Structures are given as structure tokens and as C-alpha cells.
Amino acid sequence: MTPGPFLEPTASLSLTPAPAHESGIKYHARVTEIGPMVQELLEAGILIFFGASAPPELREIAIVHTGDTLDGTIAPGDTIALGGTVYHVTGVGDLANKNLAELGHVVIKANGATVTELPGEISVQSTTLLIPGVGVPLIFRSLPSSPATNQSAANQPVPASPTQPALQTVSRRSPWAFLKNWLRSRQKTDRSV
């Protein structure tokens, strides 16, 4: 059985981000839940994030995500990709990295401040904040915004590089693990593509 045309394996197909040391990714997560108060807080100028360990009353006010590992520290100049939208970090509060690392918790405020108003905040450029959809990536990285992060295809946050192997190590939490393994099995058994 040959794969369907939409699943043609290619050397440049990248289903998961490259390791952090190659791509500058410091924190990678996927949005799982949007709390009922997020819209109201957006109108007040902030987006609140919490990781999966958050209790119900904090999930009500937050964008909940799967992230749990901070590699390095978030600093001004970094970018935050939330689905297809990219924000540029202008300031980082004193508690922001600790909260992000321990609780997946951060408050993003689009006020362009270099010194945040509150210690748990990360300030980004003055712009309109958008509520993401469930399932989109949330990625903090140290490169300036790249063409791939502005794509509307939220499943490919890292630009495909010809030097990247077609099949990379996939974290257990990757939503594409099943698809990747299926492709690998097709490549091994069917050379007539």
C-alpha cells in the first residue's frame, strides 16, 4: 500500500522542532486549554499562561499548555511564537523565568516596556495580543523571528533545513509522534514512492 499523495516523505519534512542548541528554542509547549476568563483579561491587556499542574481556579484565568522545561533564560530580544503570531520580548520581570520553569506560568503584557511593571511579567512590543487556538505551539526562542514562525501552519515552527535528518528524535509529548512513526514504517517497507 503506497502512502497517499499528501504524505509524501521528503528529506526536508520536519515534524518536530530541532534540538534547542541548534534552533535557539528555550521553551516549547502546546496550548491545551483556554480558560473562560482569558478574553476578559485580554481586554485588560494581558495573557496569563500556566502549565498542566495548575489547579482549576488558575486554569479559569489562563492559557494552559504542556510545557515543563526551560532551557536557558528568557531575555529581551527573544521571540515568543504563539501559533502563527510572533511577539518580540522587550523586558523580562525578575520572577518570570522562575515561574516559567517551575509552573509554566508567565504573564505577557504588550506594552513595549524594557522594565516590566510587575515581576512575573514578560513585556513584548506594543501590539494587539491574540488568543491562540487550542493545539497551537507556544515557543520561546532566542533567534529573531524567522519566516517559519510567521507561517500560519502552526505545526512547523522551525524552518526546514536540508541538513536536518528527515526523521528526528521526537519527544513523548509530540502530537506528531504517531504520524512520524507511520511515515518511518512506510519508508522502510515501500520504496516505490
Add this chain to the structure above:
Amino acid sequence: MPYKGVKIVKGSGGWGGPLTIRPTDEKKLIYCVTGGGIHPVAKRIAELTGAEAFDGFKSSAPEKQIACVVIDCGGTARIGVYPMKKIPTIDVLPSSPSGPLMMFIKEEIFVSGVKPENITAID
């Protein structure tokens, strides 16, 4: 089982309070949603009252069992949520009312900058 009461005053640079916390058979949890496990302030309240400290990031508990909550909020999310639910809130950081939920943060329900020495038994 009789629980004891404590009085909690604001610490240096803090705001609000004083709060009197007296757990009951129904409201017997000292709920802690700081990072890094049960905070010393939550432990101290639990010791003096005889109630049980509980880590809200490790497991869940019904709101109606919560006598008070200990947070380490830098000033936006947790600082407003618990006063909004009328749960006595003790912030270990010296925060003042701020954020979109600040209208709920009143002195009768919130105290900040709290250290273990700001907690005294009153029974």
C-alpha cells in the same frame, strides 16, 4: 477536633490585613499555590492552627475545604483569583493590589509581604 486561630499581619513593604484564620471541620486546608512545594508560611499557619497544609500544584482539593490560601504572586494572576472567590489570601511577596482583578483585593481578605513571624496564635 478544635482548631486554633491565628492572626496574620502584613510584613515589611506588604499591604492589607490583618486576617484572622480559624479553620473548621469543613474548611480545614491551608492551601498553598506557591512554586516549589509547601511554603514555610503555609507550614507555620498549619502548625499553629492544627490544620493541614496542601500543595495545590501537586493535587486538587474542593474550594469549600480551603481555610486560606498562601501564594507568592508577583501581582497579576493569583493575587486576584482567590480574593475574587472570597478565600482569605496570604501573599508571601510584598504585593499591592494590581492587575485586572484588583477590585476584589480588599484588606479584609488579603494580606501581603507575610513571613512566618507575622503569624501569631490567638487562642
